[in-house]
Amino acid sequence: MGLLHRAGARLTAHPEDAEILVVNTCSFIDTAKEESINTILEMARHKTAGTARKLIVAGCLVERYRDEIQKSIPEVDAVVGTGELEAILEAAGLAAPIGAPSPFTILSGAAAVTLPGQESQSGSHRQTTEGTGPFKPLNSGPQSTAALAPETTSRPEGDARERQGRFSRDDWQGAASFLPTYLYDENTPRVLTTPKSSAYIKIAEGCDHPCTFCVIPNLRGKFRSRRFESVVAEAQQLVARGVREITLIGQDTTCYGEDLGLKDGLATLLDALAQIPNLRWLRFLYAYPNRISSNLLATIARHNNICKYLDVPLQHASPDVLKRMKRGAGADIFLKTLEKVRKAVPSIALRTSFIVGFPGESLRDFEILEEFIKEAKFDWLGVFNYSDEEGSAAFPLDQKLPKRTIESRKRRLMKLQQSISKRAKQQWIGRELVLLAEGESEETPLLWEARTQYHAPEIDGKVYINDFGDLEALEQGRFYKAQITEAHDYDVVAKILSGPLD
């Protein structure tokens, strides 16, 4: 979006207003593929019946079904994989072909997308758009990607796994054979779609882990970190733009910097980012369980502006299942890890996610998981049904479980977590906490929605504000002191005590 915007495109969230439709896709599990394909088909209807002239499909679905997409959905004019982000410009008719000296020299304020309510497009825009001629498929072979890719690094583990075929796409007919190597940097333009006070920063791409259910490494490529200075510079820029909460993401954030020769890279990065004035909340998601170092925990504990929050997807608790998932460990080891985490950072909120129905998951395996959840008492928990993905090491395994069994196990875990969460949230009543006000509730204008440092954006429960205290109104994106007055299964209700805080 940043590249398109910088090239002169005006962005709209309304497909009926757009001349160019871009569908950014996901394809790591069945439900994500289904949602992506349904969205492409819906947008294709806009192209045949509306004003849209081009339909571009971007993202992970392209990594997996590059040829298939255009063959099966002829309305699609271009595909852009995750390793060739700049190719979106050529696809949209906003840039010279890849390899030209500067993709931006031909631009002169071309606008390819209209915002609702904008006056009709200028002559120069029409000329530029029409002047691109009939759409030509992108030159998106390995050479063109290499031309765009910054120099990337790798870890010895990644190199070894590559030799073992971890990233192979041989089972995927119609996928390009080359892996993405792309990494954005602090100079890559971005359009933030998150509320103005919050932003995500991706600190690394790809993954070297061998988890047998997962095709993300095949889609995203080998693990590579963004330069340390680049991440710090981007964070500084975002804070200068008014962002007050930064969430660091990557397929495995706890590996950050290993390919750059950094020891305890994530802790070092957090230390540096926490020094940025006016950055009120800093957090990271997707920690790998055996990489939660004492130094990392000490760093979380040391800085007031690092949220006391840890997201560590554990995937299962039965040692047998974890062994077959090629993740190792088990309930006993995990309980020790959680104890270490809670000791180092006493008030920390813990989030995890599990997969139910992995091939061969016995009732006993499932009960081990259930027992573990009862003991671990996570603040937030997600459960995913096993998705059988071609190209994953688990795909050829026997003993696949019936969908109904998987679904009922998922429901059983969610019900269990509901009762754990309900009891835990009762303990919140009376607590005084700092809230980030996010805006009026979608359910009713009588309530505002907010989050504490113990809630990551979008995924965890909510804080509803039903009492503004002495204040006439609240400001979106500002922080307030509040007291929790009521608790529900996952959500709590609060009353404002003072604010906005500086």
Ligand code: SF4
């Ligand atoms: S660590 Fe996460 S992204 Fe990497 S292979 Fe395992 S599940 Fe997939």
